[in-house]
Amino acid sequence: MTLANGGDNIGVYVPVFTVAGTSGMVIYVSVFLIGVGLWCAAGRYFATRPVIAKALSRWGHVLLPVVLIGIGLLILIEGGAFGL
Structure with a gap:
């Protein structure tokens, strides 16, 4: 992968x-x-870690896209992609 x-x-x-x-x-x-x-x-x-594993199994499907979109936006902003 x-x-x-x-x-x-x-x-x-x-x-x-x-x-x-x-x-x-x-x-x-x-x-x-x-x-x-x-x-x-x-x-x-x-x-x-039981507490973290439980939270990730419950909210991971929401948290992962939010984190990845945030990283993508950060890259675009820091790279000056919106500064046309």
Whole structure:
């Protein structure tokens, strides 16, 4: 799922990986794997806490879209997308 989440990533990362070289690739892959590991550890931590797990099972279907839309708006605003 992490590797196959969209074609837009191909357009961004193929040029980056093309010029990165071997040492750059090792760094990119290491940072990616560490980041995925941290996200998995955080997810397991929160999912095994009964109060948090109960709240997420009840409100997660509402909370996730709100958070993702908020992140998207933040990216658009910080990137100056509305400053035509």
